[in-house]
Amino acid sequence: MKCSLCDRAAIVTQRASMRHLCQDHFVEDFQARVKDTLNRERMVGDNERIAVALSGGKDSSALLFVLAKILEERKDVEIFAVTIDEGIEGYREETVRSAKKLASDVGVEHAVVSFKDHFGLGLDEIIGGKKEAPCTYCGVFRKALLNMTAKEMGASKVATGHDLDDEAQTVLMNYLKGDIERLARLYPRKTQQGLVPRIKPLKEILEREVALYSMVNGLYSKMVDCPYAQLSLRGDVRNMLNELEVECPGTKASIIRGFKKLSEPLNRKYLQAELSRCISCGEPCIGETCKACQLLGRVRAGLNVQAQ
Ligand code: SF4
Ligand SMILES: [Zn+2]
Ligand SMILES: [Zn+2]
Secondary structure, eight states: OBOSSSSSBOSEEETTTTEEEOHHHHHHHHHHHHHHHHHHTTOSOTTOEEEEEOOSSHHHHHHHHHHHHHTTTOTTOEEEEEEEEOOOTTTHHHHHHHHHHHHHHHTOOEEEEEHHHHHSSOHHHHHTTOOOSHHHHHHHHHHHHHHHHHHHTTOSEEEOOOOHHHHHHHHHHHHHHTOHHHHHTTSOSSOOTTSOOEEOTTTTSOHHHHHHHHHHTTOOSOOOOOTTGGGSHHHHHHHHHHHHHHHSTTHHHHHHHHHHHHHHHHHHHSOOOOOEEOTTTOOEESSSSOHHHHHHHHHHTTOOOOOO
16 A cells, blocks of 8 residues: 555554555655644743653653654653552553663653552552452552652643543543543643643544554563553453444544543533642542542551442
């Protein structure tokens, strides 16, 4: 198959538009789309210091690489990388190695912080062999630790590697759980004190294209999956959406398009709560104690939480 823009062989077909692209045109198109998202949504202002959440997997590696390229000319903007080591045996060792290599290749400051050092327990110990709700614990603790680290390192924004697949999965998961209030919080209207604002520059790009961008740029050595990934509702929703996207290209983008129309009335109905400070750790939260401290308390008391 030939590239739709030149005579070279295509390496990808963008099924929604039926456009075929060679490697050079794909890389160019990818970077232009990320730049467009950054500009359209005014994600990067003047004099920003951006913490890039770098797990060392394909999405976050692509994010760091593409941001370093796009923001190269912006002398008033600085980026650095933060890797959270959750303590998942056989998975994190490899991705932390990849993250260190990439941060050094790109030439940015890099901090690696672990659940074990901060909370006293790694994820494997928290789950304790029971394999219940690992993603719930992992997500809550990672978000909290990322926010704390970003603040300590003086970040004005946190950039995460969420792509279009992640966004569509999150919307659908909340519909499936009937959690409309949580859906309303997906697109917060205002920044909250103590919470470093988040940006998702890859949110309009399909996961397969993010993976391809990582691959053609040689950004990670081995493809390793988290051993807990298939235990979550997200894993099921992901498989279902991937099948639908093959049958009907553009489905993931349609989910987000529809959700954007809903988000305004949802935001009017569910007003963004004012955050207070956790009485235990001082992090922003709704109520007296933050979710991370609540979960940590339950782990210590030997209880489990419901899977998400
Ligand atoms: S799949 Fe779940 S447990 Fe594994 S890294 Fe992701 S959120 Fe954490
Ligand atoms: Zn081409
Ligand atoms: Zn707390």
